[in-house]
Amino acid sequence: MIEQRKISVAPMMAYTDRHFRVLMRLINRQILLYTEMVTTGSLIHGESERHLLFSPIERPLALQLGGSDPLELAKCSQMAEELQYDEVNLNVGCPSDRVRAGQFGACLMKTPSLVADCVSAMSQAVKIPVTVKTRIGVDNQDSYSALQNFVATISAAGCRTFIIHARKAWLKGLSPRQNRTVPPLNYEMVYHLKKDFPDLEIIINGGINTLAEIDHHLQQVDGVMIGRKAYDNPLLLAENPELTPQEVIVNYLPYVLEQLCQGGSLWPMSRHLMGLFQGQRGAKQWRQWLSGWRTQEPNLEKMYETITPVLSEISL
Numbered sequence: 001m002i003e004q005r006k007i008s009v010a011p012m013m014a015y016t017d018r019h020f021r022v023l024m025r026l027i028n029r030q031i032l033l034y035t036e037m038v039t040t041g042s043l044i045h046g047e048s049e050r051h052l053l054f055s056p057i058e059r060p061l062a063l064q065l066g067g068s069d070p071l072e073l074a075k076c077s078q079m080a081e082e083l084q085y086d087e088v089n090l091n092v093g094c095p096s097d098r099v100r101a102g103q104f105g106a107c108l109m110k111t112p113s114l115v116a117d118c119v120s121a122m123s124q125a126v127k128i129p130v131t132v133k134t135r136i137g138v139d140n141q142d143s144y145s146a147l148q149n150f151v152a153t154i155s156a157a158g159c160r161t162f163i164i165h166a167r168k169a170w171l172k173g174l175s176p177r178q179n180r181t182v183p184p185l186n187y188e189m190v191y192h193l194k195k196d197f198p199d200l201e202i203i204i205n206g207g208i209n210t211l212a213e214i215d216h217h218l219q220q221v222d223g224v225m226i227g228r229k230a231y232d233n234p235l236l237l238a239e240n241p242e243l244t245p246q247e248v249i250v251n252y253l254p255y256v257l258e259q260l261c262q263g264g265s266l267w268p269m270s271r272h273l274m275g276l277f278q279g280q281r282g283a284k285q286w287r288q289w290l291s292g293w294r295t296q297e298p299n300l301e302k303m304y305e306t307i308t309p310v311l312s313e314i315s316l
Contacts, residue, residue, distance in 0.1 A: 005161070007214065007237065008032035010205060010227035011064040011089070011133070019259070020231070020272040021058040026251050028239040032060050037091050039104075040067035043076045052083055062087035064133065066094070068104045068114060070121035081126040088126065090118060092134040095169040096176040106169035109138040112150045116157035123158035131161040133205075136189050137168035144189055151197060161201040163225055164190045180206075180228070191220040211236070233278035245276035245286075246311050253303050260298040282314030 009016065009024060011034035021033045038051045054061060063080040065088060067073050077088045092115055094105035108115050115132070122130045132154055136147055151162055167183040174182055185207050194202040204217050205225035214224045230237055235245065256269050270293055277283035289310045297303075 040072040074125035
C-alpha cells in the first residue's frame with residue numbers, strides 16, 4: 001500500500017502531463033500523482049521514452065495504462081517498474097469512443113474475466129502495485145451485485161487497490177465530458193464496497209471539490225482521488241495552507257528555464273499556472289496576462305523581471 005494514496009490526483013488526458021506534475025509536487029510533496037493514460041500500443045510500437053519520461057521530483061508517481069492484452073500490459077508494466085514508477089494502474093473507466101474502439105477502458109467492465117487475466121499477468125511481471133481504476137457500472141450493467149462480482153473477480157487475480165469513480169459510464173449517447181457530470185454520483189455504493197471488502201484498499205473519485213468533502217469520504221474509504229478540481233485550483237491540495245500562488249510561481253520558474261534551455265516551449269508549461277489564483281482577487285487579471293506571456297528567452301533573471309510586476313500588481 002502506498003501511504004500517499006490517501007489523497008491522489010486523477011489521471012487526466014491533456015492535463016496531467018509531466019509539467020503539471022512538477023507543479024503539483026511543488027505544492028504537495030506527499031500526494032500520489034498519475035500520468036495521463038498511455039496505451040500499450042504507444043509504448044510498444046511508438047516513442048516509449050517520450051511517453052514515459054518524468055522527473056524524479058514527481059515521485060510518488062503512477063503510470064496509467066490503457067489496453068486489454070495481458071501480455072502487452074505485462075510488458076508495459078515492466079517498463080514502468082524499470083523506470084521506477086511507484087505503481088501501474090489499469091484504466092477500466094474511460095468511456096471515450098477511442099478507447100472503446102480499442103477494446104479497453106470502461107467497456108472492460110463487461111468482461112471481468114479478461115480484466116482478471118490482465119491484472120494477473122501484470123502482477124506476475126512486476127513487484128510494484130498493480131491497481132485498477134473503474135466506474136460503479138457501465139450502460140445497463142449498473143447493479144451493486146455486478147460491481148461486487150467485478151471487484152471479487154479482479155481482486156482474486158491479485159489487485160488489492162481499486163479506484164472507483166462513483167458514476168456509471170454510458171458508452172453511447174454521452175461524450176466523455178458528459179460522462180463526468182451527467183450520470184448521478186452514488187457514493188454509497190462505494191462505501192458499501194469497502195464494507196464488503198474490508199481487506200481491499202478502496203479509493204473514491206468523482207465530484208469531490210472541497211477539503212471538507214475529502215475529510216468526509218475518508219471516514220468511509222481508504223483514500224480520495226481528486227480530478228478536475230485539482231487542476232482548476234491546484235492550491236486546494238497545498239501541503240502548507242499558507243503557501244501563496246506567488247511562491248509557487250517563483251519556485252516553478254527554474255523548471256521552466258531548464259525546459260526552455262532543452263528546447264521546450266513556454267505555453268505547455270505556463271498553461272498549468274492558470275488556476276493558481278482561483279477564488280482570489282486578481283484571478284482574471286492573472287489568466288489574461290498569462291495567456292499573452294510569450295517570452296521564451298532562457299534567462300531566469302529576465303523571466304523574474306517580466307513576471308514580478310504583474311504578481312506585485314495582483315497582490316495589491
